Amino acid sequence: MNNLTQVIAAVSTPPGKGGVAIIRMSGEGAFEIAERVFFPISGKNFSECKPRTQIYGHIIEDGERIDDVLATRFPGPHSYTGEDTVEIGCHGGILVTRCVLEALFRQGAVPATAGEFTRRAFINGRLTLTEAEAISDLLEAKSREQIRLSGDTARARLSSAIAKIRADLVRLMSSVYARIDYPDEDLGDFSDEELLSNIYNIKEELQNLIKTYRTGRAISEGVKTVICGKPNAGKSTLYNLLCGEDAAIVTDIPGTTRDVLERNLPLGRIMLKLSDTAGIRENENMDTVERIGVEKSRKMIEKSELLFAIFDISRPFDEEDELIIKAISEIDAPKIALLNKCDLEAVFDESKLSGFDAVIKISAKEGEAKTLDALASLVNGMFTDERIVIGQDAVISCARQHAALTRALDFLSAAAEAMELGFSQDAASSDIERALGAISELDGRAVSEEIVGDIFVRFCVGK
Ligand code: GDP
DSSP, rough: OTTTTTTTEOOOSSOOOEEEEEEEEESSSSHHHHHEEEETTTOOGGGGSOOSOOOEEEEEEETEEEEEEEEEEEEETSSSSSSSSSEEEEOOHHHHHHHHHHHHHHHEEEOOBHHHHHHHHHHHSSSOOOHHHHHHHHHHSSSHHHHHHSSSHHHHHHHHHHHHHHHHHHHHHHHHHHHOOOSSSEEEEEOOHHHHHHHHHHHHHHHHHHHHHHHHHHHHHHHHEEEEEEETTTHHHHHHHHHTTOOOOOOSSTTTTSEEEEEEEEEETTTEEEOOOOOOOTTTTTOOHHHHHHHHHHHHHOSSEEEEEEEEESOOOHHHHHHHHHHHTTOOOOOEEEOOTSEEEEEEGGGGSSSSSSEEEEETOOOOHHHHHHHHHHHHHHHHTOOOOOOTSSOOOOOEEEEEEEHHHHHHHHHHHHHHHOOOOOHHHHHHHHEEEEEEEHHHHHHHHHHOOOOOOSOBBTT
C-alpha cells in the first residue's frame, strides 16, 4: 500500500483492448497532476472546470498529443475515495491506455495497489468494512441473487442494522457508566430490570442478524456439495445437468470419472460448490489412477456440507450401494438420496436406504427440468430461510461478520448472566463494553491492519 499522501493512479477497466478504458487517480494533488497533461478544448484549466462533469480535451505530453479523452474531477470529500479524484476515459487500446497512465506517473502519481481506492474510501470514512466486503462480493458475483445480496440497498440495510446495534450499545454503556462515575448526580433511575431488558433487546437484534448467516453464506460463498454413488449410477449425468453443459465425461464404462471436478453454480437462490466424484469402489482390478480418484472422493465427502448420493434404481441394491451409504454415514452434512433412472423399470429395494434427510426420484437423463426443480426446492429449503428477502433485508454473508456478531452476543450473554445472578451493573458493564468492541471490529472502527489488508487484497487493481 502507498503512503496516504501520495496520489495513486491505475486503469480501472479490465486489462486488454476495449472501446474505452477508465483511468482513475486519487489523492491530494490529483487535479494538479491531471492539469499538466490534460488540456480541455475549452482552453480552461482543468481545476477550474465544473466538477462531476465530463470535460472533453487532449492528453498532451512534451508537446505530443497522445489521446482525445473525457476527464472528470470529483473534489473530495464527495468522491468515491473521499479524496480529490480524477477519472479519465480514454480510447481502450492497450498501448494508448498505458501511455496515458504513464504520463500521469511521470507527473508524480504512483501505481495503485489492489483495492487501494476502496481502502482509501474506508480509511476516509466513506465506507464501513462490511460495505467494502459487499463491494468485493459484487465484483465476484456469479448469480443474480449474489448481486442482490451485495447491491447498494442490501449494503445500506446491513450498515444501518449494525449502526443501530452500535447506537443501542453506546446508549446502554453511557447510562451505566454515568451512574457509576457520577453516583452523586441526580441522573434518574436506571434499574437493574431496565438494564437487563435493554440487554435482552440488543441480544435479540444480534441473534436475528446472526440467523441470516446461513442463508447469506449459501448464496454468497456456496455450499460444498458432493455427488457420490457407485459407478454408472448417473453421477456425471447429474453433474452435467446441474452445470447446464457436458462438463464431465459420461460413458457407460465404470470408473470413467477419475478426477474430482469442481464448479460453482447457482441452484435456485443458492450457489453449489459442486464436485462430481469418482465412484467409491473397492476392487482389486482398479488401476492406480482410479484408486487415487477414489481416495480423493473420500476426502471430498469428509469436507462436504451437502451430499447427493445417487442410486441406479434400474439395478438391484448391492454391496457397492451399501459401501456408499457406509462411507457417508458418519458425515455431519444433510444427505439426499437421489433414486436415479426413474424412467426405467425399478428393481431397487428402497427399504435398504437409511440415514438420509430426504429421498427423491429423479431421471438425470430424461427428466431434466423436473429434476432441477425438485433439487432446487429441496436444497433451498435446507439452506435458506425463505422469509428473508435478499436485497431488502439486512443479511450477513461472510465468516468475519458472523464471528464478530457471535462474539458480541457472547459478551452480552455474559452481561445478562451477571445481572440475572444479582451482580451489580458495574459487573455487567465490562462485558457490554467488550460487545461494543466486537461491533467496532465488525464495522471497521477498531480492526487490525492485518484484517483490513486481508479484505482489500481480494480487490483488483483500480478498484
Ligand atoms: P457415473 O459413472 O455415475 O458418472 O454415471 P454416468 O453419468 O456416466 O451414467 C452412466 C450411464 O447411465 C450413461 O450411459 C448415462 O447416459 C446413463 N444414465 C444416467 N442417468 C440416467 C437416467 O436418468 N436414465 C437413463 N435411462 N439412463 C441414465
